[in-house]
Amino acid sequence: MLKKTRKILGITCLAGLTLLFLDFTGTLHLYLGWMAKMQALEAALALNVVVVALLAVATLIFGRIYCSVICPLGVMQDVFGWLGKKSKKNRYTYSKAISWLRYTMLVVFAGALFAGVGTLVQLLAPYSAFGRIATTLLQPLWMMGNNVLAVVAEHYESYTFYSVDVWMRSLPVFIIALLTLAVLAVLAWRNGRTYCNTVCPVGTALSLLSRFSLLKVRFDKSKCRNCSLCTKNCKAACIDFKAHEVDYSRCVVCGDCIDSCKFGALKYTTGFNKTEKKKEDKEANGLSRRSFLLTSAMMATAAMAEETEALVDGGLADIVEKKAPTRTTPLVPPGALSLKNMAQRCTGCQLCVSECPNGILRPSTDMMHLMQPVMSFERGFCRPECTRCSDVCPAGAIKPLDAIEKSSIQIGHAVVAADYCISALGEAECGNCERHCPAGAIEMVPVDPNNEESNYVPAVNEEICIGCGACEHLCPVRPLSAIHVEGHEVHKMI
Numbered sequence: 001m002l003k004k005t006r007k008i009l010g011i012t013c014l015a016g017l018t019l020l021f022l023d024f025t026g027t028l029h030l031y032l033g034w035m036a037k038m039q040a041l042e043a044a045l046a047l048n049v050v051v052v053a054l055l056a057v058a059t060l061i062f063g064r065i066y067c068s069v070i071c072p073l074g075v076m077q078d079v080f081g082w083l084g085k086k087s088k089k090n091r092y093t094y095s096k097a098i099s100w101l102r103y104t105m106l107v108v109f110a111g112a113l114f115a116g117v118g119t120l121v122q123l124l125a126p127y128s129a130f131g132r133i134a135t136t137l138l139q140p141l142w143m144m145g146n147n148v149l150a151v152v153a154e155h156y157e158s159y160t161f162y163s164v165d166v167w168m169r170s171l172p173v174f175i176i177a178l179l180t181l182a183v184l185a186v187l188a189w190r191n192g193r194t195y196c197n198t199v200c201p202v203g204t205a206l207s208l209l210s211r212f213s214l215l216k217v218r219f220d221k222s223k224c225r226n227c228s229l230c231t232k233n234c235k236a237a238c239i240d241f242k243a244h245e246v247d248y249s250r251c252v253v254c255g256d257c258i259d260s261c262k263f264g265a266l267k268y269t270t271g272f273n274k275t276e277k278k279k280e281d282k283e284a285n286g287l288s289r290r291s292f293l294l295t296s297a298m299m300a301t302a303a304m305a306e307e308t309e310a311l312v313d314g315g316l317a318d319i320v321e322k323k324a325p326t327r328t329t330p331l332v333p334p335g336a337l338s339l340k341n342m343a344q345r346c347t348g349c350q351l352c353v354s355e356c357p358n359g360i361l362r363p364s365t366d367m368m369h370l371m372q373p374v375m376s377f378e379r380g381f382c383r384p385e386c387t388r389c390s391d392v393c394p395a396g397a398i399k400p401l402d403a404i405e406k407s408s409i410q411i412g413h414a415v416v417a418a419d420y421c422i423s424a425l426g427e428a429e430c431g432n433c434e435r436h437c438p439a440g441a442i443e444m445v446p447v448d449p450n451n452e453e454s455n456y457v458p459a460v461n462e463e464i465c466i467g468c469g470a471c472e473h474l475c476p477v478r479p480l481s482a483i484h485v486e487g488h489e490v491h492k493m494i
Helices: 002-022 029-037 040-045 049-062 065-070 072-087 099-115 118-124 126-155 171-191 194-198 201-210 256-260 274-283 287-298 339-345 351-355 388-392 432-436 470-474
Strands: 216-219 266-269 361-363 373-375 409-416 442-446 456-460 483-493
Touching (some): 002 029, 002 065, 002 126, 002 256, 029 040, 029 388, 049 065, 049 201, 072 171, 072 194, 099 118, 099 194, 099 201, 118 126, 126 351, 194 201, 256 266, 339 483, 351 361, 351 388, 409 456, 432 442
Antiparallel strands (some): 216 266, 409 483, 442 456
16 A cells, blocks of 8 residues: 555656646646645745645654655656666665765755855756756647647637747756756666665755654564565665665655565564664764754755846747847846845746746856746746746745736836937837837937937836836847846835
8 A cells, every 4th residue: 555655646746746847828836836835945945834844744754755755856766767677677786875975965955055056956956857857858848749739729720729839948958957867767767766865965854854754664574584575676775685674764665665575574664673773873873963954955045047048039020030138137037026035045946937928937048057047038028917937936936926016026127229229220110119118118209309300219217117028029129129128136116
């Protein structure tokens, strides 16, 4: 029952979170959004005390079930491991814990959080790695499948599906996601939970609690025949059948060992014997110091989001690629409050990027702040009525807000480059930016007020401009718009 229950719950969580990232309509968030908020690191950064407490209590009672049930990256590795077992059964062996590597990675992770080295944090955080893979590699395939269905449906005069643009948000992040998937697949296929028990900081942090869990997989020595099947089926390489010992800091309570034992020598119980107690007391030395590191890491900072890449936008009949301007200050979504808050809380999970219906969020390509979301308006603008990113953020990097609040938040202001403006240069009468500004912050004024035949140029009222990017997106000038938005380090209400 343990293995079957774990499989059902694990597959449910993996499927639900994958669909959450694949869904570009935003409808599934109403039903599956809670799964993202159950992730350990994101809950800690969002100061979600209830979730953090529940995960801690669950670990103290059941062991590291988080890693085998709730964490999508852990369940994904189990899928690869299952494929590996199809090619060769009884493939695993026992190995001692590489404690120096595990705790070094945890300390490095905590240090990166404190120092704001977001790239390192996002490379190590498990949920962020899974989100990167789902958004960058799987969502485009999902969208292409949707587009095929849209063509078929249109042929039968049905509009159940609608076509969407499929585009690469960031080549560096695509390469990182591909490498991450390849490394995890190879490690899991060959050795099971290598990543979880040597690299993953969340797994190491939970291992500090799982040593003391109430329920554990325990040996009944009187029934054991030393057949080694438990060890050969342990994906965490944590069962020493010769010594009849289980390393509970690495055990993810998958139940494979119990299922493989033909003599009933392994049980998931609350029993406790002196040998195990002596071993755990020894392993507990120095726990206070590591627990302090864990607590500090959970409350520390991630990295600042930075500049983004340019992508294609259709604006004119003569298709010319529109490029992103060089912004002095990066733009982050309304609800982020400030660049500092984004740096403190964002884990780069890509959920807001995958859910953005306007195509303006994408992972930063700056090496110091890779994978955190930034805004750019080559494909659309931030519509005042849309609050999707704030609705889905599990880490508190983008605070929840309603449409009325959003329309009053100034994330930046528009800046005019008159040398590029076709109206100011007298090439054509335009005024696109004035007509489409939802805040009414742009007015076309004469270049020379004393000349009645003077050309007109946009003038921006920075006091009421909210930085939505409608002007930048709808400006017909290519490749760089004649008007662009500069971000504000601290957002304000207007």
